[in-house]
Amino acid sequence: MKSFLRFSIPNFPNPNQFLSSNTNVRPFGRRLLFLVLGLALCSGVFAQGSIKGQVQDADGAAVPFANVALYLKADSSLAKVETTDDAGIFQMAQVAAGTYDLVVTYLGMPDLRQPGLEVANNDLIDLGVLSMEPAGIELEAATVTATRALVEIKPDRTVFNVQGTINAVGENGLDLLRKAPGVTIDNNDNINVLSRSGVLVYVDGKRLPLAGDDLSNYLRNLTAEQIDRIDIITNPSAKYEAEGNAGIIDIRLKKNENEGANGTVSGTFSQGRYSRFNTNFTGNYRNRFMNAFANLTYAQGESWNNFFFDSFQNGLFLDEETLVRGSDRNPSYRAGVDFFLSDQHTIGFLIGGGYQDNESRASNDIDLYSVTNGVVNAEADSLLRAATFGRSDRSQNTFNINYRYAIGEGKSLNVDLDYGRFRNDNFRDQPNAYLSPDGSTVLTQIDNYFDTPIDIDISTAKVDYEQPLFGGQFSTGIKLSQVGTDNTFLFYDVDADGNRTLNDARSNQFDYDERVYAAYLSFAGKINDKISYSAGLRSELTDATGDLRAFRVDLEEPPVELNYLSFFPSIGFTYAVNQRKGNTIALNYGRRINRPDYNVLNPFRNQISQLSYEKGNPFLNPEIVDNVELGYTLAYRYNFKLAYSRTSNQITRLIGPDDIDPRAGFIGWDNLATQTNYSFNASLPFTVTKKWNAFFNVSAGYLDNQADYGDGAVIDLQAFTYSLFSQHTWQLPGQFTGEISGFYSGPGVWGGVFKYEALGSLNLGLQKKFINDQMNVKLSASDILFTSNWQGGSEFNGLVSSGRGFRDSRRVTLSISYNFGNQKVKSRKRNTGLEDEASRVGSK
Numbered sequence: 001m002k003s004f005l006r007f008s009i010p011n012f013p014n015p016n017q018f019l020s021s022n023t024n025v026r027p028f029g030r031r032l033l034f035l036v037l038g039l040a041l042c043s044g045v046f047a048q049g050s051i052k053g054q055v056q057d058a059d060g061a062a063v064p065f066a067n068v069a070l071y072l073k074a075d076s077s078l079a080k081v082e083t084t085d086d087a088g089i090f091q092m093a094q095v096a097a098g099t100y101d102l103v104v105t106y107l108g109m110p111d112l113r114q115p116g117l118e119v120a121n122n123d124l125i126d127l128g129v130l131s132m133e134p135a136g137i138e139l140e141a142a143t144v145t146a147t148r149a150l151v152e153i154k155p156d157r158t159v160f161n162v163q164g165t166i167n168a169v170g171e172n173g174l175d176l177l178r179k180a181p182g183v184t185i186d187n188n189d190n191i192n193v194l195s196r197s198g199v200l201v202y203v204d205g206k207r208l209p210l211a212g213d214d215l216s217n218y219l220r221n222l223t224a225e226q227i228d229r230i231d232i233i234t235n236p237s238a239k240y241e242a243e244g245n246a247g248i249i250d251i252r253l254k255k256n257e258n259e260g261a262n263g264t265v266s267g268t269f270s271q272g273r274y275s276r277f278n279t280n281f282t283g284n285y286r287n288r289f290m291n292a293f294a295n296l297t298y299a300q301g302e303s304w305n306n307f308f309f310d311s312f313q314n315g316l317f318l319d320e321e322t323l324v325r326g327s328d329r330n331p332s333y334r335a336g337v338d339f340f341l342s343d344q345h346t347i348g349f350l351i352g353g354g355y356q357d358n359e360s361r362a363s364n365d366i367d368l369y370s371v372t373n374g375v376v377n378a379e380a381d382s383l384l385r386a387a388t389f390g391r392s393d394r395s396q397n398t399f400n401i402n403y404r405y406a407i408g409e410g411k412s413l414n415v416d417l418d419y420g421r422f423r424n425d426n427f428r429d430q431p432n433a434y435l436s437p438d439g440s441t442v443l444t445q446i447d448n449y450f451d452t453p454i455d456i457d458i459s460t461a462k463v464d465y466e467q468p469l470f471g472g473q474f475s476t477g478i479k480l481s482q483v484g485t486d487n488t489f490l491f492y493d494v495d496a497d498g499n500r501t502l503n504d505a506r507s508n509q510f511d512y513d514e515r516v517y518a519a520y521l522s523f524a525g526k527i528n529d530k531i532s533y534s535a536g537l538r539s540e541l542t543d544a545t546g547d548l549r550a551f552r553v554d555l556e557e558p559p560v561e562l563n564y565l566s567f568f569p570s571i572g573f574t575y576a577v578n579q580r581k582g583n584t585i586a587l588n589y590g591r592r593i594n595r596p597d598y599n600v601l602n603p604f605r606n607q608i609s610q611l612s613y614e615k616g617n618p619f620l621n622p623e624i625v626d627n628v629e630l631g632y633t634l635a636y637r638y639n640f641k642l643a644y645s646r647t648s649n650q651i652t653r654l655i656g657p658d659d660i661d662p663r664a665g666f667i668g669w670d671n672l673a674t675q676t677n678y679s680f681n682a683s684l685p686f687t688v689t690k691k692w693n694a695f696f697n698v699s700a701g702y703l704d705n706q707a708d709y710g711d712g713a714v715i716d717l718q719a720f721t722y723s724l725f726s727q728h729t730w731q732l733p734g735q736f737t738g739e740i741s742g743f744y745s746g747p748g749v750w751g752g753v754f755k756y757e758a759l760g761s762l763n764l765g766l767q768k769k770f771i772n773d774q775m776n777v778k779l780s781a782s783d784i785l786f787t788s789n790w791q792g793g794s795e796f797n798g799l800v801s802s803g804r805g806f807r808d809s810r811r812v813t814l815s816i817s818y819n820f821g822n823q824k825v826k827s828r829k830r831n832t833g834l835e836d837e838a839s840r841v842g843s844k
C-alpha cells in the first residue's frame with residue numbers, strides 16, 4: 001500500500017453519478033443510499049442469489065473497509081455496493097438473477113475487477129479469496145494514474161511525498177520542510193524534529209557536510225521540482241551514523257526508472273514581493289543492461305526579510321530594525337549511470353554539482369536610549385546606521401561509486417565510496433555610522449570589510465553486509481569518514497578613501513578536521529507470529545581537532561582536541577495486536593550524538609553591525625541524547641507516536657549582552673546541562689468521499705531546558721507547544737484537482753531561551769492535466785493571510801529582548817511540466833541498493 005492508484009475502466013460509470021452535486025451525503029449515508037438503490041433494482045424479483053468473499057492484499061493480509069460494487073453487465077448500471085468488514089469479508093444478499101461485473105476498490109491499491117459473474121435464482125456464490133495486486137502492476141484493461149499519499153508511515157520512517165501536494169510548486173527545500181510532519185524551523189532557520197534540535201540532513205542518502213547559514217542557503221536553492229520525497233527518520237537504526245540528536249532528514253531527488261527513454265521538462269514562476277523562477281530538465285534511459293539519468297536545473301530570484309528587536313540591557317534600551325534583500329542565481333546538475341552486470345552484480349556512478357551566486361543588501365538601524373528608573377527616555381542618545389553589501393559564490397561537486405553484490409538467499413554486500421568538495425567565498429562591505437539623535441550629524445564613521453572563505457572536503461567509505469541467520473536477518477558494516485574544514489576570517493578596517501587594512505586582532509584562520517571510524521552489528525527477527533524485534537549496536541571512534549591560528553602571537557590558543565569512543569545501542573519491538581485489522585504497536589529506543597561543527601566552534605566575531613554580532617565557542621562538548629518512542633498503527637492508516645528524549649550537554653543558541661561594550665549584544669553557543677522533551681504526533685488520512693481526501697498531522701510537545709553558567713546566568717525554562725497541519729484535496733469537474741492546505745503552530749521555544757508566539761499559514765492550489773496527462777499545470781497561492789511571520793522574546797543574563805520578523809512568504813506560483821518519451825512502468829525492478837542506508841542505486 002505504498003501509493004494511491006486510480007483506475008479508469010471504460011464503460012463503467014462512477015457511482016457518484018447517482019448523487020446530485022448539491023447533495024450532502026456522508027460516507028455512511030452514501031453507502032446506505034447505494035444499498036437502497038440496489039434493493040430498488042431487485043424489487044419484484046421472487047427468488048434472488050447472494051455473493052460473498054474475502055479481500056486480501058498481495059501479502060495475504062485482510063483489506064478492511066474496501067468498497068465492493070456490483071454492476072449489471074448489460075448496461076453497466078450499479079446494482080449493489082458493500083464494504084468489507086474488519087476481516088476483509090463482504091456479503092451481498094438479494095442479488096437478482098443476471099450477469100454482473102464486480103469491482104473492488106481500496107485507497108492505495110489498483111482496482112480489482114471480476115467480470116462476467118453469472119448469478120441464478122437461489123445461488124450462493126462464494127468467490128473465496130480475492131487478492132488485490134500491489135501498486136505498479138500493468139493491466140491491459142486499465143489506465144494507471146499513480147498518486148502517492150502526501151504522507152506515508154513506514155516502520156522506520158515518515159515519508160513526505162512532495163508530489164502529493166499541489167502547494168509544493170515553486171517552493172524550495174527549506175520551505176518544504178516547514179510543511180513536513182513533525183518538523184519545525186525557527187527564525188534562524190534551524191531545523192527541529194518532534195521539538196528536538198540537532199537533526200542531520202542527507203541528500204540521496206549522503207550526509208551534507210554543511211551547517212548554519214551554509215545549510216539553509218543550500219536548501220533554499222534546492223527547488224521542489226528537483227525533490228521526489230523527504231524521509232524523516234526520528235530513531236535511526238545502528239546502520240546509520242549516530243550523528244544527529246533529532247534523527248535524520250533524507251531528501252530524495254527525482255530519478256525516473258521507467259523503461260526506455262523518457263524525461264520531464266518543467267518551468268515555474270513565482271511572484272511575491274519579488275519574483276522567482278526556475279527551469280528543470282530530467283532525462284532517463286533504461287534497459288535490461290543499464291540505467292542512465294541526468295538532471296539540469298536553473299533557478300533565479302530575489303528574497304526579502306525584515307525583522308525588529310527591542311532590547312533592554314545595562315540601563316539602555318535598543319530599538320533595532322534589520323532589512324535584508326537578496327538575489328541569487330543557481331545552476332545545478334546531477335547525472336549518473338547504473339550498470340546491471342548480471343542479476344547479482346550492479347555498479348553505479350553518480351556526479352553532482354552546482355554553483356550559487358548570491359548578493360545581498362542589508363540595513364541595520366539601531367536607536368539607543370537611556371533608561372532612568374525603568375523608564376525609557378523620550379529622546380535617543382544616538383543612532384547607529386549600518387549598511388551591508390554582501391556577495392557569496394558557492395560551488396559544490398559530489399562523486400559517488402556504488403557496488404552491490406546480491407549473493408542470493410537474503411545475502412548481499414554493498415560498497416559506497418563518496419567524495420564531496422564545497423567551496424564558499426563570502427565578501428561583505430559594512431559601513432557603520434553613529435549619528436546625532438536627530439540623524440543630521442555623523443558623530444563617528446567606522447567602515448569594515450570582511451573576506452571569509454570556507455573550504456570543505458568530505459570523504460567516506462562504507463561497506464554493508466547482511467544475511468539470514470537463526471531465522472532472522474543479520475547485518476554488519478563499517479564506515480570511515482573524514483571532514484576537513486578550512487575557515488579563513490579576514491577583518492579589514494576601511495579608511496575614508498576606501499583603503500583596506502587587515503586588522504590582525506580581529507582576523508584568524510580556523511581549521512577543523514574530524515575523522516570518525518564506525519562499525520555496527522544489528523539483528524532483526526521474530527519471536528512469534530505477532531512479535532518481531534530488532535537490535536543493534538554501533539561504535540564510533542571520533543578524532544577531531546579544532547586549530548585556531550590567530551594573526552597575532554598573543555592571541556594564539558592551543559588546538560582543541562577531541563578523541564573519544566562512544567557506543568550507541570538501539571532496540572525495537574513490534575507487536576501485531578490484530579494482524580487482520582492492521583493494528584500494531586512499536587516500541588523503540590536509541591542513543592545518538594551531536595558533535596559541534598565549524599560554525600559553532602569558531603570563537604571570532606562575525607558582526608551584523610558594531611553592536612550586534614555572533615561568535616562560536618571552541619570548548620563545546622558533544623551532546624548525547626537517549627530517545628524512546630512508542631507508536632501505534634490503527635487499520636494500516638492511522639498512526640500515533642509518543643516520544644521521550646533526554647539530552648546531556650545540549651548545544652544551544654543563546655542571546656546575551658557583551659561583556660565589554662554595554663550597548664552591544666551577541667548570539668553565542670553553549671551547552672545546557674540537560675534538555676528533556678516529551679512529544680506526541682498523530683498522522684491521520686481520511687477518505688471523506690470518493691472525490692475528497694483529507695490529511696491531518698497533529699504534534700504536541702513539552703520542553704524543559706536547564707543550565708547554570710554561574711554569576712546569575714541561569715536557564716530554567718519550560719514550554720508546551722503544539723502544531724496542526726492539514727491538507728484537503730478534491731477531484732473537481734472538468735478533471736481539475738483542488739487543494740487547500742495549511743498549518744498552525746502554537747507557542748514554543750527556539751534555541752535555549754527564545755520563546756516564540758503562534759504562527760500559521762493557509763495555502764490554495766489548483767491542478768489540471770492535458771495531452772493524455774503528459775502536461776501538468778499547477779497554480780498555487782501560499783500564505784495568503786500572511787500569518788507565517790514570527791514574534792517572541794527572551795530573557796537571559798540581564799538582556800531582555802522581544803522581536804518579530806517577516807519574510808516573502810505570500811506568493812502566487814504557476815508551474816507547467818511536460819512528460820515525454822516512454823512512460824510505461826517497467827514490469828521488473830532491480831533492488832540494487834539499501835534504501836534505508838543511503839544507497840542511490842535502485843532507490844525505491
